[in-house]
Amino acid sequence: MDADVLRRRSRVYSRRLDPCKAASPPQITTRKAVGMIQIIILPAPAALTLAQQRALTSGLPLFLQTDKHPSANILIDLHLKHVSMDDLFESAEDFDALNAAVAERLVLTKDCVYLATGNIQNSQLPVILTKAKAHNVQVQVLPYLNAGDVAFPDREKAISISAHDLPEQIDPEQNYVIEEIDSRIVAGEAKLFLSEYFPDESTVLLASIGKDGSYSSHDIKLCDLDRQKAYDATTILYVARTEYEARTRHGFDDVMRIVRRLRGPNGCPWDREQTHESLKNALLEESYELIDAIDEDDDAHICEEMGDVLLQFALHAVIAEEQSAFTARDACTELVEKLIYRHPHVFGDIRVSGSDEVLKNWDALKMSQRKQTSQTEVLKSVPKSFPALLRSRKVQKKAADIGFDWESAQQAFYKISEETEELKEAMEQGHHIEEEMGDLLFAVVNVARLLKLEPEFLLMQATDKFIHRFETMEKLAKSRGSELKDLSFPEQDKLWDEAKKCQVTE
Structure with missing residues (x-):
């Protein structure tokens, strides 16, 4: 989940509300409503508002998320009969099944009040809303205070998320409240998640509800989150935002911040001077260095070189941003849309038999997306900036896609002999030598392609072997x-043969 989504949700769900002045969340209404479910979110007894109390004492059927929470004591104090959802929790296979069962029970009752003690905003509530809409039942979420508002009244507002429903990612420059840390295992999962964004030694604030029904809190180190004596459904954590210079772990947003600063008024002169054009060689060099790291099968080196390639992406993105051409988010959007469009067997209903059919569909979809009407256009679309061996192989492959190809590598091999003779003849006559040499190389690439070998890498390996x-x-x-430089060529050639034998015996 990106930061923009989190910010939007924070405005709805992490707002500090005064019990008497709280603005109601939007009501979900349907046409011809046959009932209404009033939802009370009550993370702590002290968070009860007057509107919530009126709903509890309205006489409507009352459901409680769980009896195992201090907020349940309010129903006892008010002598209110209720039905707990704990039986559904015990019988459900997973949380999806639990949420569906809770929604079913509420919707079938139609007119009722549901007291939720946990963070249901991003998990159970959407299921209830969907189910209610399908049955023409209205849903009203009454004004409420977040657990963080009650537990940490003196802290800046924060985005509330459940430890049982952690998002894919967060923005470490925002404050967060992690609710429902109800076990050591959940605490460990939350710690690992947060450690991707905040230093292990960060001071965080941990709180839980005591016997008196109020929160008590104390400071701990993030690394100690799963080393506490006890956890329950009310255990909650406040994590304050951290500036990127102070963090020990970083994401792509930090890379973009750094590059913007480097290209800023007080940044680096070299970085400020760079353009799309001037960075072309750097991108090529970094890509080849990444390939070398992959060939070395060195994970640490691969990680380092991936970072260098990512820097090139960031530089080009910031340059485009400065020119109001596009942003990194635009590039990511293009990529996501392309991946979804070209993978209908994953995101759609298309079925494929294997990777060969996937590649065939990919090429067809690419041709359609680019509005190419002939195979010649497809061949011309192969970038001229590619290394020559790579470009020739790709062009040959695209020609083969419509049947213009040898049946086997053995047949294509005879073309090498033909081109060799033509080159010899050109050398003897002293003209067309470059053309014939190019034809020979092209024929060699064709044989490599039919053998399912990559000529670019083969030549790199041969070069490495020569150096060795x-x-x-x-x-x-x-x-x-x-x-060696003082020896004659025949003497050097003899040493070459010896070196060759040495390699064979290695």
Whole structure:
């Protein structure tokens, strides 16, 4: 979940409300309503408002999320009969099943009051709203105070989330209240989640409701969250925002902040001078360095080089942002839309037999999306900035997609012999040498493609092998008191053969 969504939700769910002046959340109404479910969110006895108390004593059927919460004592104090949802909790296979069962019970009752003691805003409440709408039942969420408002009245407002429903991501420059940390296991999960955004040694505020029905709180280190003596349904945590310079873990937003600062008025002269054009070589170099790290099978090196490639993305995004051309979010939006569109077998109803059919569908969808009407347009769309070996293989593959291809690598191999003879003839005649050399290389790439080999990497491996043999040659020469550069070519060639034999025996 991105920060914008969290901010929008915070305005609805994390607002500090005065019990007498609280603005009601929007009512969910339907046409021809046949009943109304009034929902009371009461995370602590002290959070009870007058409007909530009137609803509790209205005489309507009363349901309680759980008897195992201090807020349930209010019903006892008011001598109110109620039905607990604890039986549904015990019988449900998971939280989805529980939420569906709770919604079913409320909707079938039609006119009733539901006292929720936990954070249901992003989990149970949407299920109730959907079910109620389907049955023409109206839902009203009465004005309420968040648990954080009651537990931490002197702290800045915060975004409330449940420890049982943690979002995919949060913005560490916002304050957060984590509710319902009801066990050591849940506390551990919350700690691991928060540690991705806040330093382990961060001071956080932990609170829970005591026997007197009020919250008591104390400071702890984030790393100690799952080392407390006791946890219950009222255990709640306040985490204050942290500026990115003070954090030990960082996300893409921090990368963008750093790059904007580097290109700002008081930033780095080199970074400020860069343009899309000037950064082309850097992007290419960083990409190749990442490939080297992958070839080394070194995770730490891969991680480092991925960061360098990400920096190139961020630089181009900030440059475009400064020019009002587009933003990083625009680029991400384009990517997400493309991935969804080109994966109908995942996000739609299309069925595929395997990866070959996936690639076939991908190419067809790409052609349609780009409004290409001929295969020639498809061939021309292969970027000229690609390395020549890669570009030639891709062009050959796209031609093969419509049947223009050899049946096997063996058949294509004879083309190499033909092109070799034509090159020899061109060399003898002294013209068309470049053209014939290009044709020979193209034919070699075609054989590699049909063998399902990547010519770019094959040539890189061959080059590495050459360097290794050359190194062995130099070592052999030095071991015999000579410098390789002082030897004649026949002598060097003899050493080459020796080096080759050494490699075979390694």
